[in-house]
Amino acid sequence: MTNMASHTIQPGDFAHYPPEGKKVAVEHLPLLRQLPPAFAVSLLREIANYDWRFPAEQHDIDMQLRYLSAMSPSQLQAAMSAFAALPSPFESGSWASSPIESSEKLTAYLWTMHQMDNFRIAAETYQLNLSMAEPEVQPAVPRLCIVVVGKDSPVPTAPLFQKLRPHGTFFTQIKPADGLNTLFAAVTARISANPVPYGHWYLDGGEQFKTSGANAGGLTTISYAALATLRTALLKKISSARTSGAVGPEDLRSLLAQLRPDQMGAAETSSDELLRHFELNLLTEGSGTQIFSTTFVQWAARETLRRARPLTLLARFAPRQVQRPMDDMLTAHAVNVQYDLPGSLVDADMGAFYTWINLMRLSGAGNSRFLAWFEDHQQAIAIAPTMAKGAVSTQPCDLSQVLRWMS
Amino acid sequence: MMSAAPLRALAAAPAQKVVVVTFGGGARDEETFALEGQQYIPHLLNELIPQATFFTQVVNRGILGHYVANASLATGVYETFNNFAPVAPRNPTIFEYFRRDLGRPAADAWVIAPSNGFNRIGESDNKLYGSGLGAHVVLPKQLLNTALGRSTSEYEHLLRDNYESPVEIPSSDSNQVNLHELANLIQLSVNDFLAHARTASSPDELSIFIAQQLMKQLAPSLLWITLHDIDIAHSGAFSLYTDAIRRSDRLCEELWTAIQNNPEYKGKTSMFILPDFGRDADTDAGGNGFQHHRTGDPLSRTTWMMAMGPGIRENVTVDRPVESIDLVPTVASLLRCNARFAAGHPLPEVL
Numbered sequence: 001m002t003n004m005a006s007h008t009i010q011p012g013d014f015a016h017y018p019p020e021g022k023k024v025a026v027e028h029l030p031l032l033r034q035l036p037p038a039f040a041v042s043l044l045r046e047i048a049n050y051d052w053r054f055p056a057e058q059h060d061i062d063m064q065l066r067y068l069s070a071m072s073p074s075q076l077q078a079a080m081s082a083f084a085a086l087p088s089p090f091e092s093g094s095w096a097s098s099p100i101e102s103s104e105k106l107t108a109y110l111w112t113m114h115q116m117d118n119f120r121i122a123a124e125t126y127q128l129n130l131s132m133a134e135p136e137v138q139p140a141v142p143r144l145c146i147v148v149v150g151k152d153s154p155v156p157t158a159p160l161f162q163k164l165r166p167h168g169t170f171f172t173q174i175k176p177a178d179g180l181n182t183l184f185a186a187v188t189a190r191i192s193a194n195p196v197p198y199g200h201w202y203l204d205g206g207e208q209f210k211t212s213g214a215n216a217g218g219l220t221t222i223s224y225a226a227l228a229t230l231r232t233a234l235l236k237k238i239s240s241a242r243t244s245g246a247v248g249p250e251d252l253r254s255l256l257a258q259l260r261p262d263q264m265g266a267a268e269t270s271s272d273e274l275l276r277h278f279e280l281n282l283l284t285e286g287s288g289t290q291i292f293s294t295t296f297v298q299w300a301a302r303e304t305l306r307r308a309r310p311l312t313l314l315a316r317f318a319p320r321q322v323q324r325p326m327d328d329m330l331t332a333h334a335v336n337v338q339y340d341l342p343g344s345l346v347d348a349d350m351g352a353f354y355t356w357i358n359l360m361r362l363s364g365a366g367n368s369r370f371l372a373w374f375e376d377h378q379q380a381i382a383i384a385p386t387m388a389k390g391a392v393s394t395q396p397c398d399l400s401q402v403l404r405w406m407s
Numbered sequence: 408m409m410s411a412a413p414l415r416a417l418a419a420a421p422a423q424k425v426v427v428v429t430f431g432g433g434a435r436d437e438e439t440f441a442l443e444g445q446q447y448i449p450h451l452l453n454e455l456i457p458q459a460t461f462f463t464q465v466v467n468r469g470i471l472g473h474y475v476a477n478a479s480l481a482t483g484v485y486e487t488f489n490n491f492a493p494v495a496p497r498n499p500t501i502f503e504y505f506r507r508d509l510g511r512p513a514a515d516a517w518v519i520a521p522s523n524g525f526n527r528i529g530e531s532d533n534k535l536y537g538s539g540l541g542a543h544v545v546l547p548k549q550l551l552n553t554a555l556g557r558s559t560s561e562y563e564h565l566l567r568d569n570y571e572s573p574v575e576i577p578s579s580d581s582n583q584v585n586l587h588e589l590a591n592l593i594q595l596s597v598n599d600f601l602a603h604a605r606t607a608s609s610p611d612e613l614s615i616f617i618a619q620q621l622m623k624q625l626a627p628s629l630l631w632i633t634l635h636d637i638d639i640a641h642s643g644a645f646s647l648y649t650d651a652i653r654r655s656d657r658l659c660e661e662l663w664t665a666i667q668n669n670p671e672y673k674g675k676t677s678m679f680i681l682p683d684f685g686r687d688a689d690t691d692a693g694g695n696g697f698q699h700h701r702t703g704d705p706l707s708r709t710t711w712m713m714a715m716g717p718g719i720r721e722n723v724t725v726d727r728p729v730e731s732i733d734l735v736p737t738v739a740s741l742l743r744c745n746a747r748f749a750a751g752h753p754l755p756e757v758l
Contacts, residue, residue, distance in 0.1 A: 111470045112487045116703040119640055120693075162443075288642035288696065295643030302695065323639070346646035354689070354696055361692055 006040050006096075007033040013096040016049075021050035024061070031069050034076060037090050039083040039121065039126075041106055044099035051084045052277035054198050056309040063134050079129065082122035082244060087113050100257050116121035136363040139311055141194055145359045145407075146183055147372040148303070148316040149348035151206065153341045160345075160374055161381040163353040166390050168370070168383030173396040176376045182399045183314060183373075184213025191218040191311045198274075199311045206318030220308075221301060224318065225291045226269060231290055233264050234283050238290070238330055256284035278307070289331040292320040294344050298351035306359040315355060316350035316375070345374075354382065369406045373399065382406050421509060422675050425738050426666065427631045429480060430522060430682040431473045432638025433710065434701050437689075439682075440711055447652040450660035451680070451713070457722050458663075459715040460751065460757050464728040466682040466722055467708050468488035471700045474524040474730055475631055476683040476731075481518075481528060483735030483749025495527040495537075498748050501735045502529055502542035505629050508744035514592070516542035517627045519614045523551045528633075529582040533748070541582050542631065545621075547613040550586045551604055554597055593620040608654070611636040615658045619665050626671035629742065640686065643698050662713070677716030677741055677757075679734060685710045714757045725756050 009032055013026045025032065025047050027235040032040055046061050047055070053061065071079060089109035095102040110116045149160075161170060184202075191200045195218050208214055214221065234287055237259070241252050261276040270276050283289050285300035301315040319339035321329070352372040359368055366385070373380040380399070384406040438444040440463075445452050452597070469479045472490025477484045482498040502516040518529045526549075528542020590597050607613045609632045618632050636651035659680055666672040687694030688706035700707045715721070732751035739746035740753045 001416035107487070111472075111703075112489075114468070114485070114487075116562070120703055286643070288644065292642055292644050299642060299695070320644065340646070342642065343650075346649070348643050350645035350697075357689055357696075 006035050006037055007097045009033050010094070013094045015124045017048050018051035018095065021047050024050050028065050028069065031065065036084040037088045037095065038082050038086040038106060039097065041099050041102045044096055045103050048099050052274055054274065054308045057307055059170055067130060067134055079126065081123060086115055086119060086122070087108065101254055104254050112157040120266055139364045142310060142361065143359065143364060143368040144190060144312050145355060145368065145370045146354040147355050148180070148183070148375050149316045149352055149372060150374045150377065151316070152343045153345040155377070156342065156345050159351065160349055160379050164356060164381045164383065168381050168389060169387040169391040169393050171315055171380045171382065171393045171397065171402060172378060173394055174373065174378045174380045175396060176378060176397040179373065179376065179399050181211050181213065184209070184211050186403050187193065187219065187312055187314050188213040188216045191216055194311055196311060198308045201304050201308065201310045201313045203292055203297055203304065203315045204318065205297040205316060209316065220275065224296050227279060227283065229262060229285060230279065235290055235330055238344060248295070259284055293318050294320040294347035294351060298354055299356045302358045305362060309362055317344065317351060320347065371402065371406065421628055421742065423741055424628045424672055425674060425741055426662070426678045427738065428662065428678065428680045429477055429633045430637050431477055431633040431635040432640060432651070433684045433686045433707070434632050434637055434652055434682040435686045435697060435706060436711070438649055438697065440676060447649050448656040450656045454660055455663060455713060455715065459713040460720050460723045460724055460725060462712040462725045462729055464679060464726065464733050465712045466712070466728055467711050467731040471703060471707055472683050473638065473683060474528070475523070477530055480683060480731055480734055481631065482531065483732045483746050483751045485732060491524065493524060493527060495532040497531060497533065499531045499533045499536035500529065500534040500541060500724055501627060501738055503531060503536035503540040503745065504744045504746045505742050506540050507536060509742070511628065513543060514625050515627050516629040517621055518542045518544045518631045519618050520544060520546060520633040522546045523612065525633065526542055526583045542629070544583045545589060545617055546583060547617055548610050550589065551613065553586050554601055562654045593624040595620055611654060611658055615662055618662065622665065622669055622672060640697055642697060642750070645697060671692060674717055677714065679712060679714050679738070680711040681712035681731070684708060729754060
């Protein structure tokens with residue numbers, strides 16, 4: 001197999017990139033031409049979406065380009081050697097012009113060639129070297145992540161927060177009254193103290209909670225209910241593609257990944273263009289987010305932490321619909337929706353655990369604060385440097401006290 | 408495609424029978440045999456493990472897609488075709504080795520599999536084997552769809568499909584059995600089939616029901632069942648994933664009990680149970696935990712297998728790593744056929 005070397009990348013390949021992305025790509029064309037396709041395609045995928053990336057992500061792209069540009073030819077060759085050794089499916093054509101499609105093609109090809117493990121090793125090694133050379137910026141204040149689970153759910157038969165308990169203190173006597181207002185007040189205070197664009201987030205699996213804190217300026221909010229029109233429009237596209245008989249699962253994934261908000265017509269949601277792209281990404285890149293609100297909140301929390309790297313995140317799970325035939329769930333008819341309350345609580349419990357894992361992947365992890373609470377009930381788990389690990393507190397208290405103990 | 412004539416034309420069937428059950432939605436150790444997962448598998452843990460040789464590290468080094476991985480399990484070679492393409496395996500399947508080497512009729516080897524994509528798993532396109540030497544393939548959900556036409560409301564729970572492959576794949580030539588052929592063979596009217604389907608709680612329950620009917624009526628020597636409810640994990644709902652594991656656990660025990668209660672099988676049947684692979688680790692940043700199997704990390708490549716039956720040691724644990732492609736040479740050895748193109752190695756612990 002002959003590789004289509006990156007040195008054939010032309011400025012014209014970036015014709016369909018958005019303005020800022022195009023500018024970044026053209027400015028770094030000499031560097032891009034030196035990179036093996038197996039590496040370049042991932043970097044180009046980021047650059048092609050540069051205009052719709054959060055500030056933290058744009059910083060990462062810029063930093064990565066600086067890091068690579070500063071290398072001597074021999075250093076660059078050494079850094080890229082593991083990627084250069086991988087086979088490439090790009091025999092001809094301008095693969096750099098459509099990096100989303102190209103990266104999907106590369107992934108499938110590497111699996112087929114039994115090279116996925118080598119790609120993993122190459123990527124992990126590169127990431128390790130990058131993070132040593134360019135350490136991630138520490139947050140201005142310790143991050144705070146709050147997860148609220150179990151809206152409307154009955155008391156579960158299995159103990160809650162089992163996977164989180166070894167890492168913090170489990171409270172059994174929380175006074176639930178006014179709990180959500182207390183949490184939003186804490187979030188609002190953090191916004192006032194640290195007003196950072198896309199630095200404070202509220203995600204809800206149902207309707208947005210009605211309180212002054214939930215509408216605070218500087219709080220980026222996404223609710224599953226507010227995305228209903230967008231979800232319906234997207235499900236129609238999925239149904240149409242599925243029944244056409246001409247689109248396979250991988251093609252469908254590529255098709256969804258390339259959708260832009262302006263192609264969703266009246267289903268556009270936020271007035272913030274960056275946020276509109278993010279909302280659409282959550283529904284097109286996250287399996288199950290279109291049909292289960294619990295999956296949506298877990299995935300949205302993961303992507304918010306990974307991409308926006310906020311100082312504050314409040315994620316609230318809501319009941320998801322019961323499982324129905326996939327054909328039915330993927331068609332947009334939402335008549336007589338029934339909810340699986342016990343199942344939703346189990347999903348949210350696992351979602352809380354995954355949100356904590358994703359928080360721990362960010363800079364300042366050791367100093368972060370994490371709180372998960374069973375909404376309107378007495379159980380909560382608090383993880384922070386000030387909280388004992390693997391401990392149980394039976395002391396009656398309210399959430400404001402717990403937040404103070406965590407700070 | 409095949410004759411319905413004498414259902415018991417298998418009088419000279421080989422003494423040894425083999426039943427293979429794969430979980431065509433990968434399952435992780437955390438939700439099965441690890442301490443925290445044992446709550447989901449009480450039957451495997453308490454009733455089957457004491458009767459089995461248990462392999463704790465079964466590594467799948469191939470493509471982690473369910474059809475291609477199950478095809479690899481059936482050929483003993485890591486197949487490399489597109490997981491979503493309706494194509495036959497390139498290498499001969501265990502069904503072909505068995506039927507050709509032992510001169511067995513078509514009715515002696517069966518596959519029961521989830522609908523999407525699996526219709527070609529019974530027979531390879533290898534020129535030395537292939538055409539006419541494969542297993543019959545039953546796709547219960549597709550049968551149900553055919554029988555129901557448009558009136559599906561009572562059976563909605565059985566028509567759930569894999570989230571990961573929701574696109575309708577055109578059917579193609581295969582050894583797939585149609586509803587009337589099956590009804591004829593297992594002496595079950597379409598109405599009785601539908602009546603039973605109404606009481607089944609999931610597609611996998613329907614698969615096990617059909618397996619038991621086949622065992623009663625045809626007593627095939629080689630029966631391969633792929634359970635698929637677990638793959639609901641791709642939708643991200645942990646509760647549905649673990650519910651499906653509980654169901655698979657119960658169905659495996661029911662199948663083993665049915666084997667012990669059937670004189671055609673009792674005392675001469677080996678059963679193998681294994682997930683086709685694992686799922687991504689919670690700690691791998693490239694994945695999203697249990698939801699997918701995309702990272703190729705060690706957890707997604709490593710699973711377990713249990714083997715039980717006459718001559719197989721009971722309550723024994725094997726900790727050395729083996730590969731999922733070792734299944735075919737092992738089954739071939741039990742059935743006394745030659746899996747000459749298989750890349751795996753027979754497992755001496757069960758032979």
